[in-house]
Amino acid sequence: MTETPDAPGREPDLPARVTIYEVGPRDGLQNESGLVPTAAKAEFVRRLLAAGLPVVEATSFVHPRWVPQLADAGELLDLLAADLGDTARELPVLVPNERGLDRALERGCRHVAVFGSATETFAQRNLNRSFEEQFAMFEPTVRRARDAGADVRAYLSMCFGDPWEGPVPIDQVVAAGRRMLDLGASQLSLGDTIGVGTAGHVRALLAAFDDAGLGSDVLAVHFHDTYGQALANAHAALQHGITTFDASAGGLGGCPYAESATGNLATEDLVWLLRGLGVETGVDLDALVATSTWMAGVLGRPSPSRVVQALSPAG
Structure with a gap:
């Protein structure tokens, strides 16, 4: 069993348990230039679930022209349904618009996500909509998803800084986030898309919310x-x-629409931190490291996760 830090000085008032929302199969792989075989993606999802990740976002029903890596979304879900049965319907998928929602609902998906922007420029580049127009685009998607009995999560990108506009005002982020939730999303994920945030900025933004x-x-x-x-x-x-x-297993990921966006927070690194703080996750770190080591082999390069590097000679 992997040695992990204990928590001799657990900080007061920390949550006893947290949920890790694993985005490796979607956000982690979407920016890979070489196409990952669909069977390998399915195996990745299965391994992550077996490692105890409670939520694994499987893919995105985005147009193949925009994200070629995810062109096999339907085929992937069919593979997972054949292996996992009804569990596959619980895997979240990203739907950029109503057409993406249609494809998700056709496969019985019960959890979908939409992806908005806190800034004008990124909305234009990522969604081909203005900042205001994006909400009008999301409204029927969220409404129809909820009418079909699906839960909707909202991602909000560029919450800390934008490569074209610079620092993003906190009140602007809060206003955009409120509008996403008012559309009917049950959860809002605040994204530091280009990784410029600091702890003080995080505290200030959360206090403003x-x-x-x-x-x-x-x-x-x-x-x-x-x-x-x-x-x-x-x-x-x-x-x-x-x-x-x-978090993303092995620290995979970036953003295909923001060149300065590097990898996501590695799931293994987050689990190590949380264990050291005495916060439960339900994740088997050994199995997770083995999974990321395997995926590194599929991709043909080492994992950027420091914990994977420390615990796996092939990391």
Whole structure:
């Protein structure tokens, strides 16, 4: 069994348990230039579930022209349904618009996500919509998903900084986040898409959401590690009471629409931090490291996760 740190000085008032929202199969792989075989993606999802990840986002029903890596979304879900049965319907998928929602509902998906922007420029580049127009685009998608009995999560990108606009005002992020939740999303994931956030900025943003009446029960955080701040930012969010953390196995990922976006917070690194703080995750770290080591072999390069590197000679 892997040695992990104990928690001799557990901080008071931390959540006893958190949910890790695993985004490796979707956000982690979407920016890979070489196409990963569909069977390998299915195996990746199966291994992550077996390692105890409670939520694994499987794919995105985005147009293949925009993200070629995810062109096999339907085939992937069919493979998973054949192996996992009804469990496959519980795997979240990203739906950029109503057509994507149609494809998800055709396969019985019960959890979908939409992806918005806190800034004008990224909305234009990522969604081909203005900042205002994006909400009109999302409204029928969210409404129809909820009418079909599906839960809807909302991602909000560029919550800390934008490569074209610079620092993003906190009140602008809160206003955009409120509008996403008002559409009917049950959870809002705040994304540091280019990894420029710091712990102080995280605390200030979460406090502003509190002041707006949007507390930790409806928020999640999604950090990138461009400047090595993802774990510090996760710790700050944890101290604030956040209990849902997005992470990507092996630290895979980036953003195909923002060249300065590097890898996501590695799930293994997050689990190591949380174990050291005495916070439960339900994740088998040994199985997770083995999974990321295997995926590194599929991709043909080492995992950027420090914990994977430390615990696996092939990491």
